[in-house]
Amino acid sequence: MKNLNGKIALVTGNSRGIGPLISVALANEGAIIVGVARSEKGLKETQEKIKAEGGTCYSIPWDLTDTSSFRNLISRVRETVGEIDILVNNAGIEAYSEFENYQKEDIDSIIDLNLKAPMELARLTLGTMKERGGHIVNIASLAGKKGVPYNNIYSASKAGLIMWTDGLRQDLHGTKVNVSVICPGFVSEAGMYHDAGVKPPFLLGSSKAAKVAQAVLKAIKKNKAQIIVNQGPMKPLLALDQISPTFGDRVVRLFGVPKISKKRLKK
Numbered sequence: 001m002k003n004l005n006g007k008i009a010l011v012t013g014n015s016r017g018i019g020p021l022i023s024v025a026l027a028n029e030g031a032i033i034v035g036v037a038r039s040e041k042g043l044k045e046t047q048e049k050i051k052a053e054g055g056t057c058y059s060i061p062w063d064l065t066d067t068s069s070f071r072n073l074i075s076r077v078r079e080t081v082g083e084i085d086i087l088v089n090n091a092g093i094e095a096y097s098e099f100e101n102y103q104k105e106d107i108d109s110i111i112d113l114n115l116k117a118p119m120e121l122a123r124l125t126l127g128t129m130k131e132r133g134g135h136i137v138n139i140a141s142l143a144g145k146k147g148v149p150y151n152n153i154y155s156a157s158k159a160g161l162i163m164w165t166d167g168l169r170q171d172l173h174g175t176k177v178n179v180s181v182i183c184p185g186f187v188s189e190a191g192m193y194h195d196a197g198v199k200p201p202f203l204l205g206s207s208k209a210a211k212v213a214q215a216v217l218k219a220i221k222k223n224k225a226q227i228i229v230n231q232g233p234m235k236p237l238l239a240l241d242q243i244s245p246t247f248g249d250r251v252v253r254l255f256g257v258p259k260i261s262k263k264r265l266k267k
């Protein structure tokens, strides 16, 4: 999709973190934003910011773990502004814990929000997108490429999101709908990692949140299958990890990732 002007973009997680930056970037290209998250206050702040820059943004407060309610959500979007052209599945949560200390609710909420919600939103919008054309962007993580110690439910959800995107892209070959996945590493300046206040590993570094927003634009405009947003070359290391996961584990330890994860364990 080369021209985003007038396109309707549903952006989940639009109340804080990386989502508002994605919305602003899309709105600057002329897209009409429909922001979804639970916090009305956060959604309103993003909406005001976009309006102040001359863009258009609507907000629909919704709990996206309740996937059975999404028909109503899509109806609300349709009544409010029209059919969705661009779906950005950005809302996500993580939780650090030793595995036996997780609650069942942790497993359910992480999988529901990070994996089932993107699938269900896509399922309900693909019919009209196939007729009109569209693009789905899933915000995954490098944590879906290599398991993260003490945050492995999150890793599983993001690995699922990456592989679902991979299969769906092949389903959609030859249709008017494209799908991309973005895999950021540690993100600075906004978002869940920034809010945790933990320094990124020296050897891995971090990327500015605005880079994720730029990656979303690039994915849509150039129809990219996958974009990794990270300082330094990650693809050769990921390839080596495919050959030997235990070698990958050693690299992850060398980078100091388990130490950082331990600092974030639930007390």
Ligand SMILES: NC(=O)c1ccc[n+]([C@@H]2O[C@H](COP(=O)([O-])OP(=O)(O)OC[C@H]3O[C@@H](n4cnc5c(N)ncnc54)[C@H](OP(=O)(O)O)[C@@H]3O)[C@@H](O)[C@H]2O)c1
Pocket (backbone or CB within 6 Å): 012, 013, 014, 015, 016, 017, 018, 019, 036, 037, 038, 039, 040, 042, 062, 063, 064, 065, 089, 090, 091, 092, 093, 113, 139, 140, 141, 142, 183, 184, 185, 186, 187, 188, 190, 191, 192, 193, 194
């Ligand atoms: N930050 C990073 O370092 C990083 C790295 C790699 C990937 N990512 C991915 O980037 C995406 C955005 O993350 P972020 O860092 O911006 O996270 P964040 O700052 O924690 O924001 C998460 C967003 O998701 C929304 N959300 C959470 N639970 C929800 C629910 N039940 N229903 C509806 N919305 C809900 C939040 O809004 P409410 O609380 O108002 O509902 C918020 O808008 C996520 O998918 C994350 O996995 C982030």
